[in-house]
Amino acid sequence: MRYLPTRSTWLQTCRRPPPRATCGTCATCGASAGSRGPGAPRPSGPVVPQPATSGVPVDQRLGDSEYHFSWRHDGSKTYTWDGANQYCGNLGSGWQGISIETRQEDSLVREAITEDHLPWIWTSGQLKNHGFAWASGAEFVGLNWSHTGGNHRPQPDNREGDENCLGVLNNVYDDGIKWHDIACHHDKAIICERKVRVHG
Numbered sequence: 001m002r003y004l005p006t007r008s009t010w011l012q013t014c015r016r017p018p019p020r021a022t023c024g025t026c027a028t029c030g031a032s033a034g035s036r037g038p039g040a041p042r043p044s045g046p047v048v049p050q051p052a053t054s055g056v057p058v059d060q061r062l063g064d065s066e067y068h069f070s071w072r073h074d075g076s077k078t079y080t081w082d083g084a085n086q087y088c089g090n091l092g093s094g095w096q097g098i099s100i101e102t103r104q105e106d107s108l109v110r111e112a113i114t115e116d117h118l119p120w121i122w123t124s125g126q127l128k129n130h131g132f133a134w135a136s137g138a139e140f141v142g143l144n145w146s147h148t149g150g151n152h153r154p155q156p157d158n159r160e161g162d163e164n165c166l167g168v169l170n171n172v173y174d175d176g177i178k179w180h181d182i183a184c185h186h187d188k189a190i191i192c193e194r195k196v197r198v199h200g
């Protein structure tokens with residue numbers, strides 16, 4: 001016997017009234033909260049879960065991101081900036097070195113460093129044409145640069161002449177857990193980040 005959708009089935013699945021006037025059709029209401037212009041507040045939903053990355057341990061979550069602390073899973077290896085960010089990319093789709101975009105995210109980094117007694121970590125931050133930039137592409141805001149460094153100058157200071165990578169150092173200059181521009185060949189662990197939800 002062939003199954004044909006009845007009128008009542010069709011009505012149940014598609015005749016839900018649009019929740020808002022901006023939402024015109026069944027299809028658009030199912031997929032999106034409607035159009036939004038630049039500067040509009042972040043939507044509260046609906047959200048589309050991203051496919052799981054199988055087998056990648058997640059050490060922390062915050063907002064729409066999950067985080068993987070390399071040192072907890074690779075025998076505390078350290079890497080150049082390139083190697084560290086490659087480690088993150090090798091975890092799978094969507095994984096990158098961390099982009100520290102908010103004060104809450106910076107707190108997460110400082111807590112991880114404190115909890116595990118790390119001397120330093122890499123981030124995805126790297127000097128581009130017009131200043132430092134994150135892998136996420138989000139606007140770079142220097143939330144936690146140190147006020148000092150090896151030459152007692154505020155960071156970034158490019159002390160070694162090729163300090164093109166952004167690391168977080170744990171009180172190396174008696175300055176707390178702070179951002180420093182560092183030559184990329186130094187070896188450190190890294191926090192990897194992946195956005196787990198994309199607003200539809």
Ligand SMILES: [Ca+2]
Binds near residue numbers: 157159
């Ligand atoms: Ca520096």
